[in-house]
Ligand SMILES: Nc1nc2c(ncn2[C@@H]2O[C@H](COP(=O)(O)OP(=O)(O)O)[C@@H](O)[C@H]2O)c(=O)[nH]1
C-alpha cells in the first residue's frame with residue numbers, strides 16, 4: 001500500500017554546529033590550495049577558497065530548509081487541515097522567512113568580503129585581506145546566532161510533521177464511527193485480520209488507528225478514531241472538529257456501529273442522534289452495523305432495525321461470517337477501479 005505524502009523539514013542543527021561545520025569546510029578548502037608563486041595572489045586565493053567553501057556550505061544547509069517544506073497550497077486537503085491544527089502555521093512561516101532573509105544577508109556579506117579582498121593591490125596591505133575575512137566570518141556568525149530561535153521553531157515543527165499519520169490518500173477508506181464499547185476496535189481487527197499491524201498515530205488530543213486489507217486486489221484502508229467519532233459534536237473541541245474535518249477529505253465510507261444491547265451504556269436514541277450528526281458531517285455514504293448480534297435479544301435487534309429504517313444495515317456478531325466485510329470490500333474495489341480509470345475528456 002502506498003504511503004501518504006511525506007512532509008519533512010530537514011534538520012538544521014544549532015547555529016553553533018552550523019558555524020563549526022562551515023568553518024571546518026573553509027579550513028579544508030584553504031589548506032587545499034595548490035602552489036601560487038605570487039605572495040599577494042596566494043593570500044587572495046587561499047582566503048577566497050575559505051570564504052567560498054564556508055559560504056557554499058551554509059547556503060546549501062539553509063536552502064535545504066525551505067526546499068524541504070511544502071507550501072500549504074501544495075498539500076492534499078487532508079494534510080492541510082491536520083497541519084493547520086498541529087503546528088502554529090504563522091510562527092512556522094515566520095521562521096522560514098527568517099531563514100530565507102538571513103540567507104540573502106549572508107550573500108551580501110560575501111560580496112562585500114570578496115570586494116574587500118580584491119581591493120588590496122599591494123603586498124604590504126595583505127593584512128587587510130585577513131582582516132576583511134575575519135570581519136566577514138564575524139558578521140555571518142552573528143546572523144547565524146540570531147537564527148537560533150527560528151531554527152528551534154523549525155525543528156519542533158519537523159518533529160510534529162514526522163508524527164503526522166501516513167495515510168494513503170488515494171485508497172478507499174472505511175471510517176469507523178459509533179459510541180465507545182460498541183465494537184469498533186473489534187471490527188477493525190475483524191476486517192483487517194488479527195495479524196494486521198495497526199499503526200497508531202498521534203492526532204490532536206487523541207490518536208487514530210489505521211490498518212488495511214486487500215479485497216479483489218484493491219487496497220482497503222480502515223480507520224478507527226477513538227475520541228473523535230464516538231461522541232456528540234457539541235462535546236468536541238475546536239481541534240477535534242478540525243481533525244474530523246480532515247477525515248472528510250478522504251475517499252471514505254462511514255461504517256457506523258450500533259450496539260443494540262444494554263451493555264455499552266448508550267441508549268438507542270442517543271446512538272441514533274450521533275448517527276445523524278456523523279451522517280451530516282460527511283458527504284460520503286454511511287452504512288450501519290448492528291453489532292453484537294450474538295449477545296443481543298431478538299427484541300433489541302428488531303428495535304434497532306426499526307429505528308434504522310431507510311439505511312443500509314447489517315446485523316452481525318463478532319463470530320458471524322461477515323457480509324459487511326464483503327460489502328465494504330466490493331465498495332472499495334469499485335472505488336479503486338474508478339480511481340485507476342483514465343478520466344475521459346468527454347463528459
Ligand atoms: N459478544 C460480543 N462482544 C463484542 C462484539 N464486538 C465487540 N465486543 C466486545 O465489546 C467490548 C468493546 O469492544 P471494542 O471493540 O473495544 O469497542 P470500541 O470501544 O467501540 O472500540 C469488548 O469487550 C469486545 O470484546 C460482538 O460482536 N459480540
Ligand SMILES: [Mg+2]
Nearest residue numbers: 184185186226
Ligand atoms: Mg476502541
